[in-house]
Every structure is written in C-alpha cells, then in structure tokens.
Amino acid sequence: MSQEQDWNALTDEEFRTIFRAWVDANCPEHLRFMRKQRPTFDEVAEWYHALNDKGWLSPVWPVEYGGMGLDAGKHIVYVEEWARLGCPRIPDHGIGLTGPLLIEHGTDAQRAEFLPKILTGEHVWCQGYSEPGAGSDLASLRTQAVRDGDDFIINGQKIWTTLAHCANWILLLVRTTNSEKRQHGITVILVELSSPGVLVRPIKNLREEEDFCEVFFENVRVPARNVVGEVDAGWALAKSVLGHERIFLGAPSRPEYALKRLEILARDRGAFEDAAFRSRFAKLRLDLYDLGSAFERFAKVLREGGTLGADVSVLKIFCSELYQRITEEMLTVAGEEARFYDDLMVGDRGIDAMNLYLDSRAPAIFGGSNEIQRTILAKAVLGLPSG
DSSP, rough: OTTTTTGSSSSSHHHHHHHHHHHHHOOOOGGGTOOSSSSHHHHHHHHHHHHHHHTSOOOOSSSTTOOOOOOOOHHHHHHHHHHHHHHHOOOIIIIIIIHHHHHHHOOHHHHHHHHHHHHHTTSOOEEEEEBBBBBBSSSGOOOEEEETTTTEEEEEEEOOOGGGGGOOOEEEEEEEOSSSTTTEEEEEEEEETTTTTEEEEEETTTTSSOOEEEEEEEEEEEEGGGEEESSSSSHHHHHHGGGGHHHHHHHTTTHHHHHHHHHHHHHHHHHGGGHHHHHHHHHHHHHHHHHHHHHHHHHHHHHOOOOGGGGGGGHHHHHHHHHHHHHHHHHHHHHGGOOOOOEETTTEEEOOOHHHHHHGGGGGGGTSHHHHHHHHHHIIOOOOOOO
C-alpha cells in the first residue's frame, strides 16, 4: 500500500487488518506497554520516525500535508489498535494540536515553516494553556502579550505543561486584550522555548516522573507573524481543534488493560476463591462492557458524519472513575505488597499495580476535570440553572 492509499475507501475491518499487521511487525518490542505513560521524544524517537517514514504519523492531517487523511471512523480504529498492541504514546502535541490548528487557521507561510518540521521531529511541541489560576477555568488566563512594533512581549506563567522540558516550541494562549467577556481578547501564538526570558521548570508527578512543567515568561519577545488566526480571536481557535478527539478521553483502553492485569494478579493470589471479590470483579467487568457500549454509541455518531454533543462528557467521567476503581481493587488484591512501587511478579510476568494506581489519578483531572464535566452535563444536557 502506498502512502497515497485512500484509507477511507476501505471498510473499517480492512483498514484495521492492514494497520494492525504493520504496527505489530514494526513497533519495537521494548517500547510495548511501557510503564511510563508519557515518554520523552528521545525515548520513542525510533517509533516516531518509523511512523513518519511509513506516512502513518499524522492520522487526520490531509494527505497533501503528509497525513493519512483518516475520517473519524478510521481514526477510532487507528487509536484502538494502537492501544491494543501496547504502542508507546509519542509526544503528540505537534501532531494532534499545533498541526491541525495551522492546517485550518494558519497562513501558507506558517504551514510551510512548521508542518514539515513536526513530521521530522525537528520541532517537538508542548501546549501552554493552563495557569496557576486558570486550569479548568481556562478563560481566566492572565499571561499577557503586549504589541511592540513587529513583536509581542509576553509575561506570565503556565503550569502542568506536559513535556515542556523536552520540547523546543510551545503553542501558547495569551491575553492580548482585557475584556468583560473573558473569552474575548485571547490570542494563539507560537513561541520558541529557547527564546530569551523563557524558563522551564519540571514538576515531579506521583510516580516521581518529570512529565509536567511550569513555564515562566519574562519579557519574551515573539514575532507578530507567529500569531495564529486573528489577534483576540484565539478562544474559538483553541476550541476548534478539539473536534472528535474529545471522544478519546473516554476510550476504554486504559481500564481494559488494567482489568486484564487485575485478573492475572487475582488468579495468582487466589482472590477468586473469595465470593466477595468475585462479585466486585464481576461488577467491574460489567461496567467495562457498559463503557465499551457507550464508547461505540458515540463512535457511531462520528462514523455517520455527525457531531458530538455535550453528552460526550459522560464518557470521560465513566472511563476515568472506572479506571480508578479497577486499580484500587488491584491494590486490595496485592495486600501488603501494594506498598511496592516495583512490579509484582506473577511467574515471569510483572504486574505494575502501584504504577497503574498512581496513573489512574490523573485522568479525572486532565482534559477538563470531572467536576467541570459534570457541570457541562448539568447545564448543556439537563438544562439545570447555574448557581
């Protein structure tokens, strides 16, 4: 199959078979099912370059920009098989955020400058959205960009910026105008992290990994040509690139993997001899079936060319909380061994019980906390009043 293959002309199962076979044959074994959920670019560079050489690095980019041009249905298959085969997550802010934003809203010069360097890995991107006082309430961001001739001068701080310490560019949301309507006056600008006045400071997570960072901007001078879209109109742009990717916050791959690991550990430790555990395990398995069914319902909307509504928020809540309940049960089964961070051995197989438990804490927060998701459901779906 050439890189010019019209993948959308295939059935989902035909595409799944082709994609699965190549990925299974080419994804390095030592990178499968990594303990580290967000590896750095250097750690997965060989897989990143293999995907780019094949033309399969950017699934939803149009073919003319080096992508596969997948529709929503094929993209879901791509993500499902990626998870099933245990492929490592690549630093994907360039592929999933900056690239689509420039394709849709950038200038010809911006696309020519930045898109090829995303594909080659010369530019590794991070996302500068959240701030200490503007996380889930992103519209309250305060990082300022003031026009000075052909430049903007930026001052402020971002936090929880994933993998900023190993990126060289950041897609930044800044405030260019103070307005009573907070969503107005926000601008998207591209900033090189080696610019004078930028300071990146890693933050260790619960697993002692440095995948989050805080980023400080002190009189950072950025060319005005790096603004994407119109000045003060960045809020709409930032939302426009989310598209059908919102569904993947509720994909069942993480709880599915965790439940398989729980079952292996439970059989080895004799937990299935306990009727109470069998009952709890059965409920977790049934909840996973329900999550899969809910995911497929939303996926069907996309496959048929529809648009996801606010009700997709329920998927993210269900998925993240199920993931937590499964990993909590895993520690119960582990008993005294639950305190160990290293893998628990079952024969020659390691079960990363504590690692999964700690990892399950984050999904309830990122992508809009579950509290925010419940507020969205209350207002947009149930029509409940504010306050």
